[in-house]
Amino acid sequence: MKIIDLRSDTITRPSAGMRKAIAGAEVGDDVFEEDPTVNRLQDISAEIFDKEAALYVASGTMANEIAVNIHTKPGDEVILDRYCHIMNYENGAAGFLSGVNLYPIDGINGIITAGQVEKAVRHYPLASPESALVSIENTHNYGGGTIYPIKEIRKISKIALDNSMKRHLDGARIFNAVTATGIKPDEYSRNFDSVSFCLSKGLGAPVGSVLLGTKDFIREARRIRRIFGGGMRQSGIIAAAGIYALENNVERLIEDHENARTLAEALNTSKTFHVELRLQQTNIVIAEIKNPENSAEIISEKLHSIGVPAFPFGDNRVRFVLHLDVSKADIKEACKRITTNFD
Numbered sequence: 464m465k466i467i468d469l470r471s472d473t474i475t476r477p478s479a480g481m482r483k484a485i486a487g488a489e490v491g492d493d494v495f496e497e498d499p500t501v502n503r504l505q506d507i508s509a510e511i512f513d514k515e516a517a518l519y520v521a522s523g524t525m526a527n528e529i530a531v532n533i534h535t536k537p538g539d540e541v542i543l544d545r546y547c548h549i550m551n552y553e554n555g556a557a558g559f560l561s562g563v564n565l566y567p568i569d570g571i572n573g574i575i576t577a578g579q580v581e582k583a584v585r586h587y588p589l590a591s592p593e594s595a596l597v598s599i600e601n602t603h604n605y606g607g608g609t610i611y612p613i614k615e616i617r618k619i620s621k622i623a624l625d626n627s628m629k630r631h632l633d634g635a636r637i638f639n640a641v642t643a644t645g646i647k648p649d650e651y652s653r654n655f656d657s658v659s660f661c662l663s664k665g666l667g668a669p670v671g672s673v674l675l676g677t678k679d680f681i682r683e684a685r686r687i688r689r690i691f692g693g694g695m696r697q698s699g700i701i702a703a704a705g706i707y708a709l710e711n712n713v714e715r716l717i718e719d720h721e722n723a724r725t726l727a728e729a730l731n732t733s734k735t736f737h738v739e740l741r742l743q744q745t746n747i748v749i750a751e752i753k754n755p756e757n758s759a760e761i762i763s764e765k766l767h768s769i770g771v772p773a774f775p776f777g778d779n780r781v782r783f784v785l786h787l788d789v790s791k792a793d794i795k796e797a798c799k800r801i802t803t804n805f806d
């Protein structure tokens with residue numbers, strides 16, 4: 464039985480074309496800023512997002528945490544939504560590495576509003592922490608791949624500027640938002656002081672993320688990256704995969720979104736699952752389990768046994784993620800297995 468792995472878009476493996484790019488990569492010592500392939504990846508990325516400079520880093524977590532570190536000082540506060548990656552999936556790194564407080568806001572499906580941000584800003588410097596940074600995640604992972612409305616982003620940006628705060632975009636899946644909406648990367652990025660995006664998710668590269676900002680910000684980011692243990696040497700070997708991903712795997716994300724819709728509709732024909740189609744906006748499908756006696760754990764085990772593994776996502780939700788290693792034929796087969804094995 465072929466395993467159709469829908470646990471995450473991080474599981475993708477380099478394609479033949481990508482491996483060829485890796486094999487042919489010209490390299491140098493990137494701590495000396497002498498790796499031509501890393502430099503090219505950074506230049507291409509900066510151009511796509513219309514930022515002055517970019518830095519290739521080991522992971523999305525590293526990109527976010529470098530940004531948090533530079534935009535804040537110990538004791539400051541970061542305003543973000545309760546279910547974001549920085550808050551929940553970075554092992555408490557913001558406290559560990561930068562000594563900041565996180566101020567979680569209850570967003571709706573991961574989306575927080577400018578009004579909520581405005582209310583969260585502190586105005587009592589005698590005793591309160593200083594509100595230094597607002598961070599949003601687009602698309603939002605826990606929200607189910609939901610897209611931030613560009614209008615709300617602009618409003619949040621304005622509130623932050625009005626309060627002398629910095630603005631970070633965790634754009635791990637920003638290209639999913641770009642592909643789904645047609646809004647250009649720079650239309651998003653101009654509302655932020657820093658932006659991070661992942662090469663190792665739906666774009667299919669084996670390793671790495673990119674952090675973007677001004678020249679000064681990136682100079683400092685290079686220093687902090689080294690402090691965090693992320694100074695790499697001939698990293699052009701892996702950066703070559705990133706260039707290949709940006710050149711070949713962005714537009715095809717739309718196929719993942721279509722496959723996600725096919726899966727969502729199939730899940731809705733069963734009595735076991737319910738997918739709120741309005742929230743299936745990109746490559747993630749969150750299925751609620753209708754019968755409370757079936758926990759997400761039990762359902763996930765059964766999905767695993769029919770060769771369609773997906774992760775439990777809270778007590779009564781399962782998350783399916785579409786990606787470039789799942790073809791249209793694969794998703795048809797996955798739908799068939801699900802509809803024949805679940806009521």
Ligand SMILES: *Cc1c(COP(=O)(O)O)cnc(C)c1O
Pocket residue numbers: 521522523524525527548549600603604633635636661663664672
């Ligand atoms: C995956 C992800 C990251 C970064 O994860 P790494 O595993 O550290 O590369 C950051 N933010 C979001 C929203 C993510 O989904």
